[in-house]
Amino acid sequence: xxxxxxxxxGGIAVGYLFRKVAFLQKTERLISYTILLLLFLLGLSVGGNxxxxxxxxxxxxxxxxxxxxxxxxxxxxxxxxxxxxxxxRKR
Amino acid sequence: MKGxxxxxxxFALGCLLGWGFNQWDxxxxxxxxxxxxxxxxxxxxISIGSDKKLKNILTSIRPQLLLVPLATITGTLSxxxxxxxxxxxxxVFDCLAVGSGFAYYSLSSIxxxxxxxxxxxxxxxxxxxxxxxxxxxxxxxxxxxxAPLFVNYFGRLAPICAGGATTMDTTLPIITRxxxxxxxxxxxxxxxxxxxxxxxxxxxxxxx
Numbered sequence: 001x002x003x004x005x006x007x008x009x010g011g012i013a014v015g016y017l018f019r020k021v022a023f024l025q026k027t028e029r030l031i032s033y034t035i036l037l038l039l040f041l042l043g044l045s046v047g048g049n050x051x052x053x054x055x056x057x058x059x060x061x062x063x064x065x066x067x068x069x070x071x072x073x074x075x076x077x078x079x080x081x082x083x084x085x086x087x088x089r090k091r
Numbered sequence: 092m093k094g095x096x097x098x099x100x101x102f103a104l105g106c107l108l109g110w111g112f113n114q115w116d117x118x119x120x121x122x123x124x125x126x127x128x129x130x131x132x133x134x135x136x137i138s139i140g141s142d143k144k145l146k147n148i149l150t151s152i153r154p155q156l157l158l159v160p161l162a163t164i165t166g167t168l169s170x171x172x173x174x175x176x177x178x179x180x181x182x183v184f185d186c187l188a189v190g191s192g193f194a195y196y197s198l199s200s201i202x203x204x205x206x207x208x209x210x211x212x213x214x215x216x217x218x219x220x221x222x223x224x225x226x227x228x229x230x231x232x233x234x235x236x237x238a239p240l241f242v243n244y245f246g247r248l249a250p251i252c253a254g255g256a257t258t259m260d261t262t263l264p265i266i267t268r269x270x271x272x273x274x275x276x277x278x279x280x281x282x283x284x285x286x287x288x289x290x291x292x293x294x295x296x297x298x299x
Binding site: 017019038050067073078 | 106229
């Protein structure tokens with residue numbers, strides 16, 4: 001965990017120091033390529049893992065529960081703050 | 092949407108190849124994954140550090156604007172913790188780590204897989220990473236499909252909070268359409284802020 005966060009802070013420092021370098025403004029695109037490569041690698045280890053392939057329906061069900069919970073929780077919280085802090089001001 | 096299809100496509104291609112290699116008993120080395128992750132985190136850092144808009148965003152923060160990302164984070168995390176009661180296999184912190192992807196599936200799934208490997212081993216870490224990937228993709232799809240419904244029943248902020256870290260790119264068009272054009276700035280601001288929290292929350296919950 002500390003390596004990952006540490007490297008990110010290193011990146012923030014480097015990015016800030018060299019923020020005038022035009023090349024760095026293209027990092028966003030590089031990031032999406034790196035993400036694609038990483039997902040490809042994650043796919044390789046998922047597909048090559050018999051246990052995961054056999055468990056895919058069960059993993060998908062758990063994923064659905066978590067996706068549903070996260071979405072429901074956030075829209076309820078959104079409703080709360082909209083009701084108490086934003087509604088009167090808007091209309 | 093096109094971007095998400097590419098992402099799913101690359102993952103699916105990897106799955107297919109991995110499955111094929113496994114059938115033919117060819118072992119593939121994915122040892123480079125952690126180093127590619129370090130490269131990614133370095134790039135994420137650079138993009139945060141060199142972002143010229145960041146200063147403007149940080150200085151334009153008003154307390155009321157912060158309420159929206161705060162609602163997203165508390166709502167998501169509290170319900171993810173509740174969901175852990177339904178899922179016996181994983182701890183509360185695992186569910187919180189998956190939830191704190193906030194629909195940012197690519198980064199969160201990779202981080203979880205790598206960070207959990209030390210404590211859970213490759214097998215369970217990859218399973219949790221796969222769950223994180225699917226759960227966060229599903230969340231994005233729920234927002235893309237459910238936005239009009241959310242607005243109807245839970246108000247105009249609901250699609251923004253549900254969209255999590257994606258509200259400045261992939262879900263922005265749908266939010267503009269159903270929540271109203273006047274919330275575009277709030278949506279972008281919300282997305283950037285929640286997006287920034289993902290690596291912190293995920294690594295925090297993976298440390299338990």
